[in-house]
Amino acid sequence: MRIAVIDIDDPGQHAAMVEKLDLPFPMLSDPDRTGAIDPYGVADPKDPRGLAHPAVVLLDAGGNERFRFVSRDFADRLPEDGVLEAARGLGLAPVGQDAPLPGVPAPGARAIPLDQLLPYFRGARFAALAMGLRHRHVDASIADDSKAYVALMDLYVGILRDRRRPAGDS
Amino acid sequence: MQDFTLPDQSGAPWTLSEQGTAVLLVFMRGDW
Numbered sequence: 001m002r003i004a005v006i007d008i009d010d011p012g013q014h015a016a017m018v019e020k021l022d023l024p025f026p027m028l029s030d031p032d033r034t035g036a037i038d039p040y041g042v043a044d045p046k047d048p049r050g051l052a053h054p055a056v057v058l059l060d061a062g063g064n065e066r067f068r069f070v071s072r073d074f075a076d077r078l079p080e081d082g083v084l085e086a087a088r089g090l091g092l093a094p095v096g097q098d099a100p101l102p103g104v105p106a107p108g109a110r111a112i113p114l115d116q117l118l119p120y121f122r123g124a125r126f127a128a129l130a131m132g133l134r135h136r137h138v139d140a141s142i143a144d145d146s147k148a149y150v151a152l153m154d155l156y157v158g159i160l161r162d163r164r165r166p167a168g169d170s
Numbered sequence: 171m172q173d174f175t176l177p178d179q180s181g182a183p184w185t186l187s188e189q190g191t192a193v194l195l196v197f198m199r200g201d202w
Binding site for chain 2: 001004018027028029042044049056066111
């Protein structure tokens with residue numbers, strides 16, 4: 001299985017993201033949404049810029065759609081375990097993927113520098129935790145949402161901490 | 171399959187039907 005990320009940003013922004021996060025897969029530009037975002041039905045109709053909902057679509061080798069998850073909103077993500085479980089369920093074997101070509105990095109004005117990502121995710125975690133605790137007696141689904149988001153932020157924080165840890169330091 | 175060709179981060183064309191294996195398309199909002 002190969003992976004490709006798609007959004008509206010241009011190749012320079014994507015080159016910056018690939019470099020910053022050392023991504024092992026390509027990022028593709030679909031600025032007018034006609035290449036993949038609209039054809040795969042993942043555009044957010046409520047977004048004035050026509051941005052895509054965060055979504056994953058798994059296609060088998062024959063091009064048949066075998067799995068789909070479309071987020072409810074911009075903060076919703078499918079945990080990677082869910083994607084991997086779907087891929088394993090289809091019996092898809094891992095395949096090699098060439099490292100993405102580097103390009104010419106040109107981050108957008110809203111790009112968050114790598115050294116700011118850890119406090120960013122920690123802040124998001126604590127905010128989600130606080131909202132869940134504050135409103136859990138009002139609606140149990142709020143607590144569930146909070147718990148899921150905190151778990152996601154814990155995952156991101158863990159990944160960033162592992163990246164900062166020197167090799168061999170466990 | 172909705173085939174497509176889009177430029178990757180280097181500007182090189184990337185075509186879905188040329189991958190020859192299963193592909194996970196990850197759609198993001200972008201604007202970063």
